[in-house]
Amino acid sequence: MNKNNLSDKRGQLSIFIIIAIMLVASFVLFILIRERIQSRIAMPEINAVRTYIEQCIEDTGAEVVYEIGENGGYFFPPELSTGSGVAYYYINKESQMPSKAQIENEISLYLNEKLFFCTRNFDNFPNLEIIQGEISSDVSIKSEEVVLNVRYPVRISRDNDTAVIRDFNSIKIPVRFGIVYDSIRETIDRQEPSRGICISCILEISLKNDLYVNMFDYDEETVILTFRDENSKINEKAFRFVFASRYEK
Amino acid sequence: MRKKIIFSIIVVLLMLCTTAFAQQGFNIYYKIGIDYQEGNLNVSSVEIEFSKTDIQNPFGVYTAEILNYSGDTRDMIFFDVPKDIIYDNVDPETGEITGGGEAELEQVSFEIFVPYYEDAKEIFFYDGSFREIGKVDVSSFSKQRAETGAEIEEIDAGAGERILGEKNILDILTGNWWILALVLAVLIVVFLLSIRGKK
Numbered sequence: 519m520n521k522n523n524l525s526d527k528r529g530q531l532s533i534f535i536i537i538a539i540m541l542v543a544s545f546v547l548f549i550l551i552r553e554r555i556q557s558r559i560a561m562p563e564i565n566a567v568r569t570y571i572e573q574c575i576e577d578t579g580a581e582v583v584y585e586i587g588e589n590g591g592y593f594f595p596p597e598l599s600t601g602s603g604v605a606y607y608y609i610n611k612e613s614q615m616p617s618k619a620q621i622e623n624e625i626s627l628y629l630n631e632k633l634f635f636c637t638r639n640f641d642n643f644p645n646l647e648i649i650q651g652e653i654s655s656d657v658s659i660k661s662e663e664v665v666l667n668v669r670y671p672v673r674i675s676r677d678n679d680t681a682v683i684r685d686f687n688s689i690k691i692p693v694r695f696g697i698v699y700d701s702i703r704e705t706i707d708r709q710e711p712s713r714g715i716c717i718s719c720i721l722e723i724s725l726k727n728d729l730y731v732n733m734f735d736y737d738e739e740t741v742i743l744t745f746r747d748e749n750s751k752i753n754e755k756a757f758r759f760v761f762a763s764r765y766e767k
Numbered sequence: 768m769r770k771k772i773i774f775s776i777i778v779v780l781l782m783l784c785t786t787a788f789a790q791q792g793f794n795i796y797y798k799i800g801i802d803y804q805e806g807n808l809n810v811s812s813v814e815i816e817f818s819k820t821d822i823q824n825p826f827g828v829y830t831a832e833i834l835n836y837s838g839d840t841r842d843m844i845f846f847d848v849p850k851d852i853i854y855d856n857v858d859p860e861t862g863e864i865t866g867g868g869e870a871e872l873e874q875v876s877f878e879i880f881v882p883y884y885e886d887a888k889e890i891f892f893y894d895g896s897f898r899e900i901g902k903v904d905v906s907s908f909s910k911q912r913a914e915t916g917a918e919i920e921e922i923d924a925g926a927g928e929r930i931l932g933e934k935n936i937l938d939i940l941t942g943n944w945w946i947l948a949l950v951l952a953v954l955i956v957v958f959l960l961s962i963r964g965k966k
Contacts (some may be wrong), residue, residue: 530961538954582868594793628817635815638907730886 531606561648564681567674570643570688574630574636579666580752581630587695590651590761591621593628600762604742608763613706615761618699622657625664629655633670640672648676661696665689693750693757700729702745704760714765740764778913794818794884797890797905803848804874808892808901811876815908817882822880825849830896831879835886836911885910899941 589595590605598606598614603723607615616624640648651671657667666689674681680703701723708719715733724731724745732744742762750757800812816822827847835841850873856866881890887909892901 530958533962539953541950541954542947545950593817631817632815634910635908639909641907664926671901 520603521684536561560678560731562684563643563676564612564674567640567646567648568683568686569622570640570668571637571672571683572689574633575666575668575670575686575689576691578632578636579625579629579664580693582625582632583664583693584752584755584757586621586625587629587693587698587757587759590759591616591624591699593624600736600740600742602736604736604760604762606764607702607706607761608709608765609660610766611762615703615706618659618696621699622669624654625657629657629668633668645676647672649675652675659695661700662692664691665697666691668742685692691752693752694747695750695757698725698729698745698747698750698757698759701729705743706763707731709763715763716745735761741767774779788917790861792819794821796822796880797883797908799879799881799890799903800873800876801848801879801892801901802876803850806894806900810901810903813903813908814906816880818880830893830897832880832891832893833881833884833887833891833905834891836883836888838966841884842882844881845877848875849877850875883908 522653524626537573542695586593589603590607592605596602598609600606605614607613633653633655634650635652640646640650649672651673656667658667666686668686669684671682671684704723704725705716705720708716710716720731720733720743723729727751728747730746730748732746733741736742740762741764742760745759747757772946787838796816796818798812798814798816799810800814802809817843820938824844824846826890829846830843831845833841833845850871852870852872854870855864855866859864888904888906890903891899891906946959
């Protein structure tokens with residue numbers, strides 16, 4: 519009798535637990551579905567703003583990366599440049615090549631400055647009230663691409679709905695910046711102070727990395743070198759990295 | 768000796784600060800594309816240009832006035848419309864210059880650079896007699912319109928991305944805890960009643 523009573527109670531308990539689990543699961547499911555239904559109203563506009571910002575990051579990022587390549591790793595030519603504004607990478611028998619981290623900082627600085635002007639105060643979204651915060655970014659130069667992680671805090675409001683989007687990570691600019699940089703680093707490291715530029719080294723390095731190198735004499739002591747990568751093209755424009763080397767006689 | 772060291776450190780720090788400031792400094796300009804036609808100006812494009820140096824426009828009698836949101840003048844610059852040209856007449860047979868003169872074009876396209884101001888709303892253009900001949904809205908580049916102080920700090924300080932309709936499950940449950948508590952309370956009561964009934 520006692521055994522039957524105990525098994526009855528266990529059975530009741532099991533049923534009770536099953537009912538409890540089903541109720542809690544139904545409750546969670548209901549809340550999730552309700553939220554999803556609500557989100558369908560708000561998401562298209564939020565996604566449109568997100569896509570707009572992402573496009574701006576890609577366009578401005580590419581523009582800054584190309585500009586920095588043309589200026590030898592700087593947005594504006596540094597003090598140690600030729601009269602025409604080409605940065606010296608080799609002068610007084612010493613390398614003046616900026617580090618990869620310095621170039622990353624330079625890209626980041628000008629991306630932060632330029633990005634604001636690309637979004638144009640979100641005039642394309644007249645139905646939304648959009649407030650933007652301070653832009654910051656982290657740039658990483660990889661062999662085959664430049665990776666941008668941008669923090670662009672934006673609050674989007676319409677009627678009583680408000681949403682915040684903030685981080686735009688892993689936006690890739692398909693430029694073989696790392697390969698070009700390492701090739702130039704190798705070229706500079708293999709300079710021969712007493713004999714001038716090592717032409718065979720440049721040939722070997724450019725063939726190894728599928729790059730084109732142009733050289734011309736700026737003056738009697740200065741050579742301007744352009745490393746061009748036909749594998750890195752945005753809008754039909756090949757990526758170019760320009761710098762100068764000076765060999766005193 | 769200690770004073771000398773401290774003095775040297777201060778001098779070095781000051782030099783580093785000055786160098787860093789000099790490296791960061793650059794100017795921002797509106798690069799405005801203008802179509803001139805028979806005395807009127809039409810703005811064809813407005814872009815933002817960064818420059819390490821001061822950009823000067825060819826000096827002339829035309830004026831660009833930059834106004835802020837309160838309607839106050841922030842700056843004025845003078846520029847010229849390059850409509851006057853000098854031409855040579857060339858004899859096509861001999862290739863010799865046989866004459867020449869000056870001519871005024873009725874239509875010309877050119878660009879001017881106007882200093883950027885964070886609170887600029889509009890730029891008005893005037894001719895030599897200060898008659899308004901065109902204007903352009905530059906509020907889409909204004910930082911004043913974008914910034915609202917405390918609200919920006921609030922956005923910047925916020926934790927994680929949070930999009931309406933994509934709250935995480937913990938938020939949802941925390942917000943609706945009372946429904947869960949009610950369901951559990953009912954279940955406990957039913958359970959207790961069922962045990963009593965058996966007894």
